[in-house]
Amino acid sequence: MDEEYDVIVLGTGLKECILSGLLSVDGLKVLHMDKNDYYGGESTSLNLNQLWKRFRGDDKPPEHLGSSREYNVDMIPKFTMANGGLVRTLIHTNVTKYLNFKAVDGSYVYNKGKIHKVPATDVEALKSPLMGLFEKRRAQKFFVFVQDYEESDPKTHDGMDLMKVTTSELITKYGLDANTVDFIGHALALHRDDNYLGEPALDTVKRMKLYAESLARFQGGSPYIYPMYGLGELPQAFARLSAVYGGTYMLNKQECKVELDAEGKVFGVTSEGETAKCKKVVCDPSYLPDKVKKVGRVARAICIMSHPIPNTSDSHSVQVILPQKQLGRKSDMYLFCCSYSHNVAPKGKYIAFVSTEAETDEPEVELKPGIDLLGPVDEKFFDIYDRYEPTNKHDGDNCFISTSYDASTHFESTVEDVLAMYSKITGKVLDLTVDLSGASASGEESEA
Template sequence: TVFSRANETCRLCSFPGLSESVIAAACSRVGQRVLHVDRRSYYAGNWASFTFNGLLSWIEEYKQAGPSDEAAQEKVEEGEEALALSSLDTSITNVEVFCYARYRGNTDPGEGHLSRPTFINEAVLAGDEVAQASGPDAGAEETQPEGEVPPQAYETQGEWQDEQQASPSPAESQPEPKKQITYTKIVKEGRRFNIDLVSKLMYSRGSLVDLLIKSNVSRYAEFKNVTRILTYRNGKVEQVPCSRADVFGSKQLTVVEKRMLMKFLTFCLDFEQHPEEYQDFSVHSFWDFLLTKKLTENLRHFILHSIAMVTPDVCTVEGLRATQHFLRCLGRYGNTPFLFPLYGLGEIPQCFCRMCAVFGGIYCLRQSVRCLVLDKESGKCKAVIDSNGQRISCSHFVVEDGYIGLDQRKNVDSRQISRAVLITDRSILPSDSEQQISLVTVPPVEPGSPVVRMVELCSSTMTCMPGTCESCCAPNPPLSPLPRDREGSEVPSVLWALYFNMRDTSAVDRSSYDLPSNVHVCTSPDAALGSDHAIKLAEAVFRQLLPEEEFCPPAPNPEDIIYDGEGPQGEGPGFEEADPAEALPSQGEVESADLFFLNAIPL
């Protein structure tokens, strides 16, 4: 293994996650020796993306998780002491799975799966787990033999229950019904799914996109622009007009409302230049400020929930800044402010891991750090001991919050984010194009309760198979699934659903952990739509490690590398980097054309 060289010294030992991956890449880029270990078999920790079968394995892992029986005795030298890390990740809890897609009932699932699949018509099913299909029929076509009625419900005794109504003859089937997607079909096409554990997007002018451009890490990924922003209002889903073209082309706003909205958005774009407009409301809520602008109920709903995306009780200045940030992100790469990486959000941590590896970082999966070795005199971490008992010296240790034991948590007050992953047979708002990427906002049912945000993805994002949509919701998604589709209904039918809670420690202060000063804790994903907190945390930790170094300097492009003896006039060895100011387009150029490494794939 990579640990075969005992007592090898590394500058940084890191565990997984977006912040940790960015820190590892930044340290490796400036010449530090980095060791990145993970007890899991995949990258990115709680920021990961899975194939469908991979997600089933992840579910089983957390349902069967239990404390380790490993001995706590560690061999340490005189003047040292061992600090054990948690052997159980408690950041994910309350994992529940529901399957509503029909299963081809001629074959029983093989051994090693969670349970037999369960199906419903209208009722909400609670507490049942899903099974991964296997056996000789797993790869068969999803069609029934002629004259055979597909199973509709599965009873607890394990017998199939036939539909009450006979299937119509081919002559009566006008038009031909949409081909039904079964659970077996989902499993068969499981590698075409890339399911995220978090529901986040990338602001086109956010800190993550800026870092991807600055560091040249963007070359490792491709992106698509989110095509529309939706909201749930008055019992139906509506598209939110946010850009100038959307506002004037909207059919749900009157001419007066269009003028009022454009006037307000124009003010928000440079509201600092007009303090007289809002200074009297600096101590009042943003909602109160919107009321004074005499905006209609339609406009207040759109601005608050889908443009500013803040709660009604936030202060006026914060609401105006959120609106301004949204507007400034418009038009950089498309008609909305957001980007989404192809193959899922788990690609972003992997891109930084790739950057780290290019500059000498060492990665080892399915290997864990069992404990830290502390120097009694200085109180600092001087080494780690892995799960094989091997010792590796290190100067700093970066770890995800989930690995910190309860003994090292003083007053850690975290909250739980309720997340849901839904696979549906169509979009929540069908349109002429089936390749829509949507951000959906569901306002709170009761005042004070959190907003539900859902990112709905189509097959062109390489996250689901054609004919389905994939959605990830947070926080507190509704626990009742969408209703089954009826004849002539455009309501999507949920085929499969996963619910779980994820611990959010983004608001926890560093002083809440009883750890050595050279042990740096990174938090789990927060409930925000963007990733600004993770990037700011990564930069703050890097400043503590290497205050004199530049954070994530740009990596050289292949065409900029000049090898010894190959450059013009036989210039010196190594490579020369192009000036970042010359390599990146100016702001005006960015506005007029997509960057080649953030190019949106056409629909």
């Protein structure tokens, strides 16, 4: 503790661990502390006994659920887009060597009371029961435009500047109905609300291309991959990376207090009577509660089941997006399911999560449309947590605070936050142009 560091990172959540890894690779001297005695912070994975302790106090889990240590229940359940930012970061830092990924079986969307596979290409659009015959033709044309679109080649732009044309105007040009727009915007482009319709279309087109390219990557039923043994593996892998490059780790450090000088600039962190000096602090919102504001809440149900989610072709791992309009809500709802095939539960057991941005104080009622799609459930737990965003001026106090995790079931927004923080801390942009062919995942097990 009696040394001086370039950066002290507080909390071992995924965002903080990725940043300590990246900053250590850059040659900065990093001290990483956590008040907890385990890795992962908010984004940890729990075994069955830990899950029970957290939600049921002193009760013991029933025997029929199997061995506690065979469970790895994510507290922030998310899949990884196969060509997305997190995979690029893993390859860029060579953290892939610490992890095994496996492709996720299915990606579905809820429409008019039913679950359908998400069509991602012109060929799939023609097969999809989501649309009538004429709508399929229009959607096919739109998908072909998106697939062929290259930002640097005006011949593929069809006379449109997608920085100026809004998504709504682009969709109107192809005559797509509201139903089709709903699954394209929310299940393919993965927008969390409808604000994107008024924004430049380029972002949506890029998001659709990312989805289609990720889907093509492993010829699986979805564009997603997920680590064996759950997401708790990710923070630990980046922590190893940081340690390899000289980062120092201290867990179970009680009462980490960020010290500010007379001008309000950070100069160190005190724990157990010792102060470690530093130029910058990186942390999650729980370490600097007076520099963040509450911006929302996530409601979530965690369900243990003995079967896959019905109507998902018996998928062992799957995401189902329930667009807001389908439920008469302001925000989308997400189903996420993983199982023993990713080594997160004993054989024959499935773990399903239903998450959404809370709009009321009654998670049980709010999450019902999602829970109703699960079929019989062995056990279920309800959780609601606050989401925070930083309010400080980082160039004034040198404190860099991550935003809380949202309800979405993929890591794209998480990585955006990490990359933005990295640029603020270092003053440079992380170049994630990597050779994606170096990573793989399969129906079986393999290195990603």
